[in-house]
Amino acid sequence: MEQTIIKVGGMSCQGCVKNVTGVLQALPGVAAVDVSLEAGEARVRHDPAQSDVAALKAAIEDAGFDAT
Numbered sequence: 099m100e101q102t103i104i105k106v107g108g109m110s111c112q113g114c115v116k117n118v119t120g121v122l123q124a125l126p127g128v129a130a131v132d133v134s135l136e137a138g139e140a141r142v143r144h145d146p147a148q149s150d151v152a153a154l155k156a157a158i159e160d161a162g163f164d165a166t
C-alpha cells in the first residue's frame with residue numbers, strides 16, 4: 099500500500115467531495131480515501147500495482163475536476 103496526496107481543483111462543496119471520494123473508492127486496489135475540501139486535496143491509500151497515481155488522477159479528471 100502506498101499513500102498518495104493529490105491536489106484537487108474545482109471542488110466547491112461537500113457534494114464535490116462526495117463525487118471525488120466515490121470515483122476514487124470505485125478503483126481497484128484503493129483501500130482508503132480522505133478528501134478535504136478545505137485543503138483541496140485527496141489522500142489515497144492504494145495498491146499502485148492495481149491503481150497507480152496516473153489512474154487516480156485520471157479518475158478525478160473524468161469526474162470533472164483538476165488533479166495535480
Ligand SMILES: [Cu+2]
Nearest residue numbers: 110111113114
Ligand atoms: Cu460541489
